[in-house]
Amino acid sequence: MEHGAFGDQSKATFSLTEEDHTLANAVRFTLNQDPRVTLSGYSIPHPSDARVNIRVQTTGDPASEVLKDACQDLMLMCRHVRSTFDKAVDDFKASNGVQAMKIDSKE
Amino acid sequence: MAEQEEKRDDKKGEKFSIWDLPDVPAKLPPHIEFQRSRVLCNLDAPIHTENVTYGGAYASMGVDNSLQLDNFRKNFGVEVIRLTKEDMEFDLIGIDVSIANAFRRILISELPTMAIEKVLVANNTSVIQDEVLAHRLGLIPVIVDPRLFAYMSENDTSNGKNTIVFKLHVRCERGEPRMTVKSNELKWLPNGSELLLESKPDSNPESKPRTYTSFSCSQDSLPEFSNNPISPMLDITIARLGPGQEIELEAHAVKGMGKTHAKWSPVGTAWYRMLPEIVLLEDVEDEDAEKLVKTCPVNVFDIEDIGNGRKRATVARPRACTLCRECLRGGEEWEKRVSLRRVKDHFIFTIESTGALPPEVLFTEAVRILEDKCERVITELS
Ligand code: SF4
Numbered sequence: 001m002e003h004g005a006f007g008d009q010s011k012a013t014f015s016l017t018e019e020d021h022t023l024a025n026a027v028r029f030t031l032n033q034d035p036r037v038t039l040s041g042y043s044i045p046h047p048s049d050a051r052v053n054i055r056v057q058t059t060g061d062p063a064s065e066v067l068k069d070a071c072q073d074l075m076l077m078c079r080h081v082r083s084t085f086d087k088a089v090d091d092f093k094a095s096n097g098v099q100a101m102k103i104d105s106k107e
Numbered sequence: 108m109a110e111q112e113e114k115r116d117d118k119k120g121e122k123f124s125i126w127d128l129p130d131v132p133a134k135l136p137p138h139i140e141f142q143r144s145r146v147l148c149n150l151d152a153p154i155h156t157e158n159v160t161y162g163g164a165y166a167s168m169g170v171d172n173s174l175q176l177d178n179f180r181k182n183f184g185v186e187v188i189r190l191t192k193e194d195m196e197f198d199l200i201g202i203d204v205s206i207a208n209a210f211r212r213i214l215i216s217e218l219p220t221m222a223i224e225k226v227l228v229a230n231n232t233s234v235i236q237d238e239v240l241a242h243r244l245g246l247i248p249v250i251v252d253p254r255l256f257a258y259m260s261e262n263d264t265s266n267g268k269n270t271i272v273f274k275l276h277v278r279c280e281r282g283e284p285r286m287t288v289k290s291n292e293l294k295w296l297p298n299g300s301e302l303l304l305e306s307k308p309d310s311n312p313e314s315k316p317r318t319y320t321s322f323s324c325s326q327d328s329l330p331e332f333s334n335n336p337i338s339p340m341l342d343i344t345i346a347r348l349g350p351g352q353e354i355e356l357e358a359h360a361v362k363g364m365g366k367t368h369a370k371w372s373p374v375g376t377a378w379y380r381m382l383p384e385i386v387l388l389e390d391v392e393d394e395d396a397e398k399l400v401k402t403c404p405v406n407v408f409d410i411e412d413i414g415n416g417r418k419r420a421t422v423a424r425p426r427a428c429t430l431c432r433e434c435l436r437g438g439e440e441w442e443k444r445v446s447l448r449r450v451k452d453h454f455i456f457t458i459e460s461t462g463a464l465p466p467e468v469l470f471t472e473a474v475r476i477l478e479d480k481c482e483r484v485i486t487e488l489s
Contacts (some may be wrong), residue, residue, distance in 0.1 A: 010216075016484065020212075021208075021212065023209065023480045023484070025205045025208065025209065026206050027481075029160050029203050029205040029206065032162060033173045035163060036460060055173075068485050068489070070477050071485050072481070074206070075481040075482060076176055077179060077201050077202075078474050080176075080180055080183060081183065081474050082471055082475065084183060085185045085470060085471060085474070087185075088197065091187075092187035092190055094393075096190075
């Protein structure tokens with residue numbers, strides 16, 4: 001990963017290789033939610049180059065810290081999505097199991 | 108657009124005045140909340156399609172639009188609607204489109220599966236050319252958990268950890284009717300390739316003859332596979348043979364991802380749509396009600412009796428709406444009566460698995476991959 005910050009730590013462009021809209025768009029969302037961010041955006045310089053540039057400008061905090069927090073937020077959200085989803089699937093299977101049993105017993 | 112919106116609100120009879128707002132509003136005024144959370148589908152085009160993601164967007168109104176994890180945890184929900192072995196439908200409620208879309212993109216292109224990548228053709232006298240045949244074989248799903256295998260990198264040799272070998276040998280005898288070759292004919296070779304590499308005459312005659320793969324042990328001796336042998340998706344037509352024609356080949360399946368080639372995509376497709384919300388802005392009664400029920404091709408509306416032999420239209424099955432807008436086409440008065448909307452943060456997600464993994468496992472794996480991506484960025488930044 002390259003780092004486009006010289007002198008002023010609060011503005012930087014991060015160049016992530018092997019990433020695309022999948023991560024960049026989701027991270028841009030969490031970045032935008034952060035009150036410390038004044039500007040964030042991303043671009044893909046060339047479609048056949050697996051690389052995405054993420055621009056972060058903050059009110060003063062180091063941009064890399066803010067990006068890190070944004071990724072952390074996204075990760076925690078994912079974790080919550082996963083546990084909620086697993087629980088929903090388990091509940092669904094359990095309740096359908098009960099239904100199947102009822103059908104068997106011709107209730 | 109704001110003016111239009113105001114007029115619309117006036118017509119609805121929900122008069123809104125800025126002076127009625129409390130000094131420190133806890134939530135957005137209704138028309139702005141509407142723009143924030145709904146897409147309004149007018150006859151000509153949808154409006155309010157943009158998502159307001161900036162956390163301070165409503166700061167001047169004293170409303171915080173930023174996402175607090177606690178709030179997210181409180182409001183987020185999943186509801187499973189349908190779950191079978193090969194497909195599932197569920198609702199993701201209270202999540203931003205950027206994240207739902209990330210899941211969808213990962214499902215399609217970044218979840219690994221096993222697919223036939225190399226085909227060694229020993230004999231092919233059928234009318235279907237080698238390369239077309241190889242392509243067809245590649246697209247057949249291989250029913251096996253890809254997490255049990257490793258990627259094969261450029262310098263790796265094929266071994267039991269990264270390759271699955273299938274054999275296909277079919278022949279249509281002379282004097283018999285034409286035959287159809289189905290994927291059921293692909294036989295798994297747990298010991299690896301049976302085709303011999305050309306060896307030099309002076310090589311050691313004692314040593315085992317070398318084949319195109321070097322398996323250290325038979326795959327079916329492994330506990331994962333001993334009870335459920337690996338097979339391709341059954342009942343897929345590969346080719347048709349005329350009398351006297353024959354195909355003999357070996358197919359090597361390796362691990363890969365959908366972004367390299369669609370044959371590695373674990374889903375037939377994965378998609379989402381926003382939850383439709385249909386509101387009748389004024390009572391639609393009697394003949395109008397009958398007309399409305401008839402216009403909708405997917406029976407979104409129903410009729411209820413309101414006594415004295417009068418009928419009123421109700422919205423019974425909004426989920427079924429396909430947004431064909433047929434119900435708005437009856438003339439201008441219908442545009443005023445019916446309001447079609449989409450809920451911006453409620454996604455009806457559908458996953459169709461090709462069979463390698465059940466759909467619910469695919470989704471959890473996709474979420475995990477997004478987590479890994481975040482983790483990678485975090486470690487690189489630290
Ligand atoms: S848009 Fe089409 S599907 Fe939806 S309610 Fe109207 S007529 Fe029915």
